[in-house]
Each structure stands twice: as structure tokens, then as C-alpha cells.
Amino acid sequence: MPIAQVIVDVPTSQTNTPYSYGISDQLLDIIQVGMRVLVPFGRRQVVGFVVKLTDNQTFSGKLKNIIAPVDLQPVLNKELLQLARWMAEDTYSFLISCLQTIIPGGMRTKAKKFLTVTDEAVLGDNVDIFQGHAQIEYVAKELDKSQLKRISSLIQQGLVSEHYSLSNHAHQLTQTAIKAAKSEVELTKIQDELPNNAKAQWRLLELLKQGTETILQTEAANHKITGSTIKLAEQKGWLTKIQVAKNRNPFTSAVTKSQPLTLNPEQANAVQTINASIDRGSNQTFLLEGVTGSGKTEVYLQIIANALQQGKTAMLLVPEITLTPQIVGRIRSRFGEQVAMMHSSMSVGERFDEWRRIESGAAKVVVGVRSAVFVPLDNIGVIIMDEEHDSSYKQEENPRYQTRDVAKWRGAYHNCPVVLGSATPSLETRARAGKGVYQRLVLAHRINDQALPEVEIVDMKQEIAGGPDSDLSASLLTAIEMKLQRHEQIILMLNRRGYSSFVLCRNCGFVPKCPNCDISLTYHKDLGQLKCHYCGFTRPMPRKCDQCGSTKLRQLGMGSQKLEETVNRLFPTARVLRMDVDTTRKKGAHERIIKQFSEQQADILVGTQMIAKGLDFPNVTLVGVLNADTGLEFPDFRSSERTFELLTQVAGRAGRADKAGQVIIQTFNPDHYAILLAQTQNYEEFYRTEMKVRHAGKYPPYYFTVKITLSAENEKQVVAQSFAVLNQLQQRLSPNAVILGPTPKVIKRINRRYYYQIIIKYRQEPTLSTTLTELLNQAQQKSKSGIQIGIDNEPMDFM
Numbered sequence: 001m002p003i004a005q006v007i008v009d010v011p012t013s014q015t016n017t018p019y020s021y022g023i024s025d026q027l028l029d030i031i032q033v034g035m036r037v038l039v040p041f042g043r044r045q046v047v048g049f050v051v052k053l054t055d056n057q058t059f060s061g062k063l064k065n066i067i068a069p070v071d072l073q074p075v076l077n078k079e080l081l082q083l084a085r086w087m088a089e090d091t092y093s094f095l096i097s098c099l100q101t102i103i104p105g106g107m108r109t110k111a112k113k114f115l116t117v118t119d120e121a122v123l124g125d126n127v128d129i130f131q132g133h134a135q136i137e138y139v140a141k142e143l144d145k146s147q148l149k150r151i152s153s154l155i156q157q158g159l160v161s162e163h164y165s166l167s168n169h170a171h172q173l174t175q176t177a178i179k180a181a182k183s184e185v186e187l188t189k190i191q192d193e194l195p196n197n198a199k200a201q202w203r204l205l206e207l208l209k210q211g212t213e214t215i216l217q218t219e220a221a222n223h224k225i226t227g228s229t230i231k232l233a234e235q236k237g238w239l240t241k242i243q244v245a246k247n248r249n250p251f252t253s254a255v256t257k258s259q260p261l262t263l264n265p266e267q268a269n270a271v272q273t274i275n276a277s278i279d280r281g282s283n284q285t286f287l288l289e290g291v292t293g294s295g296k297t298e299v300y301l302q303i304i305a306n307a308l309q310q311g312k313t314a315m316l317l318v319p320e321i322t323l324t325p326q327i328v329g330r331i332r333s334r335f336g337e338q339v340a341m342m343h344s345s346m347s348v349g350e351r352f353d354e355w356r357r358i359e360s361g362a363a364k365v366v367v368g369v370r371s372a373v374f375v376p377l378d379n380i381g382v383i384i385m386d387e388e389h390d391s392s393y394k395q396e397e398n399p400r401y402q403t404r405d406v407a408k409w410r411g412a413y414h415n416c417p418v419v420l421g422s423a424t425p426s427l428e429t430r431a432r433a434g435k436g437v438y439q440r441l442v443l444a445h446r447i448n449d450q451a452l453p454e455v456e457i458v459d460m461k462q463e464i465a466g467g468p469d470s471d472l473s474a475s476l477l478t479a480i481e482m483k484l485q486r487h488e489q490i491i492l493m494l495n496r497r498g499y500s501s502f503v504l505c506r507n508c509g510f511v512p513k514c515p516n517c518d519i520s521l522t523y524h525k526d527l528g529q530l531k532c533h534y535c536g537f538t539r540p541m542p543r544k545c546d547q548c549g550s551t552k553l554r555q556l557g558m559g560s561q562k563l564e565e566t567v568n569r570l571f572p573t574a575r576v577l578r579m580d581v582d583t584t585r586k587k588g589a590h591e592r593i594i595k596q597f598s599e600q601q602a603d604i605l606v607g608t609q610m611i612a613k614g615l616d617f618p619n620v621t622l623v624g625v626l627n628a629d630t631g632l633e634f635p636d637f638r639s640s641e642r643t644f645e646l647l648t649q650v651a652g653r654a655g656r657a658d659k660a661g662q663v664i665i666q667t668f669n670p671d672h673y674a675i676l677l678a679q680t681q682n683y684e685e686f687y688r689t690e691m692k693v694r695h696a697g698k699y700p701p702y703y704f705t706v707k708i709t710l711s712a713e714n715e716k717q718v719v720a721q722s723f724a725v726l727n728q729l730q731q732r733l734s735p736n737a738v739i740l741g742p743t744p745k746v747i748k749r750i751n752r753r754y755y756y757q758i759i760i761k762y763r764q765e766p767t768l769s770t771t772l773t774e775l776l777n778q779a780q781q782k783s784k785s786g787i788q789i790g791i792d793n794e795p796m797d798f799m
């Protein structure tokens with residue numbers, strides 16, 4: 001009798017060792033590797049993933065049986081199961097959280113599964129299952145073997161589809177379609193006998209004669225055939241009406257077809273080199289280093305086209321905020337319906353539909369954010385990561401994976417090249433390209449050799465004593481004025497990294513803080529509220545100081561909302577749009593703002609980092625950065641890199657077409673190398689300078705790093721545990737490993753918990769992996785006493 005090895009989903013007793021379960025006769029041949037199943041665990045029933053089927057009878061004792069399958073088809077194939085295993089090791093996390101991360105969000109835990117019949121004939125043949133309903137909730141326990149087998153085969157034939165929903169209805173969208181109920185000969189005969197004035201009926205018969213395929217009612221409407229005509233025809237028995245599934249279409253607007261552009265020599269070289277690698281099926285990593293506006297996207301499009309021509313598929317990953325309609329529009333206009341899209345503002349249902357389209361092979365090009373790296377794309381020809389340096393590629397929660405590493409793993413599995421594109425590559429990537437581990441391809445010129453925009457640096461220390469509106473320097477004000485007169489567009493960016501507007505009592509200096517966290521509250525003027533950005537605590541904006549009772553409470557710092565107000569006041573005739581987390585919360589809002597601005601319905605776009613990347617607006621000739629250096633003050637080794645990146649990216653938004661661009665950067669650190677080198681957009685010089693800093697400080701890419709974070713509600717407890725962990729590390733690691741801490745985190749208390757961290761920097765530590773795995777397993781025990789331990793391999797920051 002076969003035994004199923006199952007990784008169960010039980011938060012408090014996680015382990016990477018599977019549990020064994022028996023398979024009853026009833027479920028024999030139904031349970032497959034990669035399916036989720038319901039199993040008994042202690043006194044409960046839990047969901048688990050079948051990772052292996054074995055035949056051996058080495059197991060002594062009584063096995064419990066699987067209760068029912070959760071899936072009718074495997075949700076994970078061989079590749080993805082293998083990937084999960086590797087990821088668990090690489091990120092020091094449990095296999096179950098990796099498996100859960102790989103499947104689409106909608107399938108996880110609480111969602112219900114529904115089955116929708118897409119062909120009416122199925123209802124008649126399977127009354128025992130569907131009882132005449134086109135849609136039923138799937139409850140495996142209520143179905144017997146023959147029923148499970150039938151459903152499974154109907155799904156495979158495309159006659160039944162699966163959907164997930166958190167509510168009681170799957171919201172499977174359906175639409176009415178019609179199908180001829182008579183042969184072409186019969187229809188022609190009816191047509192001949194029609195009275196002369198029955199024109200609509202004649203047109204309908206003509207349409208029905210065209211084929212046996214179903215015709216959507218909307219399509220019939222295009223032929224000026226109304227619902228009542230169809231109803232009449234149905235009564236006469238000419239046709240049958242059916243409901244067909246309608247996939248949600250995440251693409252909101254139609255696109256026009258575009259043709260490949262004639263490449264410039266640098267682009268052509270890059271395309272040829274990568275294509276040769278695709279054709280050979282060789283697993284190489286390329287760094288495509290190209291200044292902003294050098295035509296990297298066109299290179300992506302042409303190598304994707306080549307992969308498709310070879311009968312393969314392609315994946316294009318983009319950072320969270322860059323997934324603008326612009327890049328998606330460009331991809332779709334080249335590849336049409338073959339494109340599937342995956343990003344966070346899509347609904348659970350939309351993402352599931354796209355996932356199915358990919359799994360079934362209907363979609364061959366996937367464009368998406370971080371989580372799209374896990375899509376069940378088969379026969380991959382090329383994997384591209386645009387803006388590979390972007391921090392959104394690192395998942396900041398468990399499992400803390402780096403998308404780049406997953407992409408490389410899949411590239412190796414599929415024997416295909418991985419292309420990392422950026423104007424400002426991460427130091428790790430650039431260093432590997434320098435050593436020849438990656439092949440470096442350079443696009444040094446902008447398309448048509450446009451000059452890079454001229455960048456002026458304004459020292460705000462000089463300005464602050466100046467006018468009443470010292471948020472905007474005199475230079476910036478003059479430049480805005482001039483561009484407005486010329487009807488050119490302007491982008492103003494506020495660097496909000498770790499920066500917010502808070503409230504200060506001018507009488508006693510009191511700043512309202514969050515009661516749960518170690519941080520000041522942020523003022524939200526539109527809501528009249530103070531809000532904690534870490535735990536969500538809110539309170540109304542006080543009229544009087546909590547401490548001294550004075551009414552002299554003032555808002556300090558600059559928010560994008562305040563900047564918008566200032567700009568409106570100073571330039572009353574200018575049309576201003578704002579893009580930040582508050583204005584883009586609603587679905588489609590992001591796209592709408594971009595559309596309005598690109599159609600020149602506004603003169604000035606005010607926003608946060610969100611507007612820095614990827615956008616291509618030809619009429620923008622001025623970019624102003626209000627506060628370049630807020631990121632520099634961060635106590636973190638990557639802060640210079642982040643600042644340089646951001647400034648270079650945002651400067652690249654200016655002067656992309658024929659008009660020259662101008663950039664004004666306001667800063668309190670005009671002499672800092674990250675700012676000076678962003679002025680000339682000299683990445684290579686920045687790379688050399690920063691590498692020296694990293695070398696001196698023993699930071700990546702010279703050293704590997706691991707961050708261990710401990711937290712508890714009781715501070716003494718977390719400190720004691722941190723020292724216990726330190727002790728353990730010191731005993732196990734070599735003297736060459738640098739261990740920093742334990743130290744409290746920059747924000748020590750969040751949501752009533754205290755956070756401490758230990759950083760390990762090392763070059764070679766053969767025992768590190770086993771030491772950390774042990775720690776992970778101990779963490780499981782300690783979590784029972786309220787201590788949480790998180791391990792972050794190659795963290796994005798040390799904060």
C-alpha cells in the first residue's frame with residue numbers, strides 16, 4: 001500500500017521532515033505528488049502538501065489515512081517542489097512556508113474552492129455532483145472516488161474550471177453565448193422560408209451557419225442582433241443558450257500592435273549575444289548595464305521575441321512600483337494575448353485566472369513583480385529582471401528570499417540565460433560582472449544620443465535663511481516658472497524614505513509618540529489624525545500639548561500633501577497631480593494618474609519615490625528633488641547606494657525626448673560623493689568609490705552577511721536570549737567571522753515588542769549553515785515562551 005509523505009501546515013510544530021500518511025482505496029490513484037491534502041494531525045485536521053509517494057513498508061505502527069484531497073490536480077510540479085526545498089535551505093525557513101509562498105495567494109488557507117461548469121452537457125451527465133447547478137462549492141469529503149475522478153478529468157478537458165474565493169461565491173464571471181442547434185443545411189432552409197422583413201432573424205441564422213463554435217451574445221450584438229431575437233430563436237429551437245466562463249481581464253485598455261524597432265549598434269550587440277545564449281540553451285547570467293533612456297526595454301522585447309520563436313517561454317520581472325501601465329503596454333503591444341500579468345493590485349481571482357493561463361500553456365510571456373518568479377511557466381527560454389538593484393525584489397518577511405537568486409535557480413533548471421538590467425546595478429551584481437561571473441553588456445548611450453540632463457545641486461544650508469518658502473529653493477522656483485511658461489511638464493519628488501511629518505510643541509518640545517512603538521506619530525492632515533506607520537495606531541490631532549497644555553503645536557517635516565499645497569499656492573494656475581501611497585490606494589488610481597500626466601492634463605506631478613522609476617514622459621523637461629539626503633542619514637551601509645540610485649533614476653525622467661532636460665537637486669550635503677556623482681550620473685565612478693568604502697568597512701560584496709533578529713514583549717527576556725544566541729555563535733563560528741551585537745534595532749519597540757539584532761559578517765564559514773539551521777529549530781521551541789527569532793540571509797539593511 002502506498003504511503004504519502006506530507007509536509008503539514010501547523011504553525012507551532014514546524015519541521016522540514018514530512019509525516020507519513022496512508023492512502024485508502026477510495027483515494028488510490030487520485031492522490032498525486034504536488035497536491036494538497038487534508039490530514040488528521042493530533043485532534044485537528046490540517047492541510048499539507050504531498051511531497052513524495054513511497055511504496056515501502058518500512059513504517060511500523062498504524063498509519064493514519066489522508067482524509068481528502070484539497071486539490072484535484074497537483075498545484076506544484078516537480079520543479080517547484082525542488083525549488084521550495086532549495087529555498088528553505090537558502091533562506092533558513094521551513095519548507096511549509098516556502099510551499100505556501102510558491103502557490104498563488106488565492107489558494108492559500110481560508111479561500112473556498114468552487115467548480116464552475118463551462119459546458120451545459122456536463123450538467124446532465126453528472127447530476128450526482130452538480131445537481132443542476134452551474135457552480136458548486138468543492139467539498140472533497142462529500143465526494144466519492146468516481147466523482148473525484150470525473151471532476152479531475154472534466155477539469156483536464158476544460159469543461160469544468162476551478163476558482164478560489166474568500167467569500168461564498170467564486171465570482172466566476174460568466175457571459176451568455178449561443179450555439180446552433182441545427183445543421184447548416186437546416187438553417188439555410190429556415191432562412192429561405194423567412195419573410196422578407198425578418199432581417200434580424202436572417203442575420204442571426206447567417207451567424208449560426210458560420211460554424212459550430214459558440215458565439216458570445218456580445219458578438220451577436222455587434223451584428224445588430226438583439227436579445228429578443230435570440231430569445232425567439234431559442235423558442236423556435238434554432239439555437240441553445242449557454243453560460244461560458246469569462247476570464248477576468250486584468251488589462252484595462254486595448255492596445256495597438258507595435259513592431260520591433262531598428263536597434264542601434266549597442267542594442268544589437270546585446271540582443272545578439274543574449275539570443276545566442278537562448279538558442280544554445282545555456283545558463284549564463286548577463287548584466288545589461290544601460291543608462292536611463294538607453295533602450296533596455298527594447299532589448300528585452302527582442303530577446304523575448306526570440307525565445308518565443310524558439311518555441312520557448314519568457315519571464316520579465318519588474319519592481320513593485322515600476323509595474324506601470326507603460327511597460328505592460330509595451331509588452332502587450334508586441335506580444336498580445338500571450339502575455340500574462342502578475343502584480344499586487346490584482347485581485348485574488350484575477351491572479352488565479354492568470355496563474356491557470358500560465359499553467360495551461362496559454363500564456364507564454366509573464367510580466368510581474370517579485371512573486372511572479374514562482375509562476376508555473378514551462379520550458380523557459382529567458383528570465384529578465386528589470387531594475388535588478390531594486391529593494392522590492394527582496395521579500396522582507398518569511399521566507400526572506402532574494403528574487404534574483406530564485407531567478408538564477410530557475411535559469412539553471414531550465415538551462416536558460418538570466419538577464420539582469422539596470423542603470424545602477426547593485427554592487428553585488430556589478431562586482432560579479434567585474435570578476436567575469438556574469439557577462440557584462442553595456443548600453444552607454446541614450447537613444448539618438450540625447451544628452452543626459454543637466455543637473456544642478458542646490459545647497460539648502462544657504463537657502464534656509466532665505467525666503468518664507470525655503471522648502472523650494474530660488475533656483476527651483478525660477479525653473480518651474482520658466483517651464484510652465486513653455487508648457488513643458490515638471491516632476492517634483494520628495495524623498496520620503498524614513499521621513500515623515502510629525503508634530504512638535506513649540507513651547508516645550510514635546511513630540512506625540514506611539515504608545516506601542518518607539519516612534520513619533522505621523523500627521524495626516526486630510527484625516528485630522530496622528531497615525532503610527534508601524535502598528536497602525538491612530539488618535540485625533542490634539543488641540544493642546546499632552547505635556548504642557550500649550551496650543552502651539554506645529555507640523556514639522558514635509559509631506560507630499562503639504563508640498564502639493566505649497567505648489568498650488570505658489571503657482572495657482574498650474575494643474576498639479578499628486579502620486580503617493582495615499583492617492584494610489586484605490587485600484588487603478590496609479591494607472592489613472594500616469595495616464596492623466598502623460599496626456600498632459602497636468603503640468604506638475606508631485607510625489608514620492610514612486611515617481612522616480614521607469615516612467616517615460618517625453619514632455620517632462622524639469623525634475624526637482626526636494627530633499628536628496630534624507631536617506632543618507634540612515635545608519636546603514638547601503639544608504640549611499642540607495643541615494644545614488646534614487647537620484648540617478650529620477651534624473652533620468654527628464655529630457656527623454658527631443659527637448660533638453662534639467663534636474664535640480666536640493667540637499668544639505670552638497671559635497672557627499674553619492675550626490676556629486678549622481679550629478680554627472682557617473683555610475684562607474686560611484687561603483688569604484690563605494691567599493692572602497694565597503695572594503696574598509698567589511699561590508700558586502702566583500703563580505704557575506706546574516707542578520708538575526710530577536711523579539712519579545714519583555715525586554716529583559718529578549719536581551720538574555722540575544723546573549724545566549726551570541727554565545728552559541730561564538731562557540732561554533734571561526735574567529736574570522738565578525739559578529740556585531742546584540743544591539744537594539746534602530747526602532748527598538750514596535751507594536752509592544754522589543755527588537756534586538758545580531759549581525760554576522762563572514763567570508764567562509766563552513767559551519768554557519770548548520771549552526772543557523774539549529775537556531776531555526778530552537779526558535780520553534782522558544783516561540784512557545786514568547787520569543788521570536790528571525791534569520792535574514794543577506795539582509796537589505798542592518799537596521
Ligand code: ADP
Nearest residue numbers: 261262263264291292293294295296297298447
Ligand atoms: P530604458 O529602459 O533604458 O530607460 P527605454 O527602453 O524606455 O529605455 O527607451 C527609451 C526610449 O527610446 C523609448 O521611448 C523607446 O521607445 C525608444 N527606443 C528604444 N530603442 C529604440 C531604437 N532602437 N530606435 C528608436 N527608438 C528607440
Ligand code: ZN
Nearest residue numbers: 505508545548
Ligand atoms: Zn508642550
Ligand code: ZN
Nearest residue numbers: 514517532535
Ligand atoms: Zn505604533
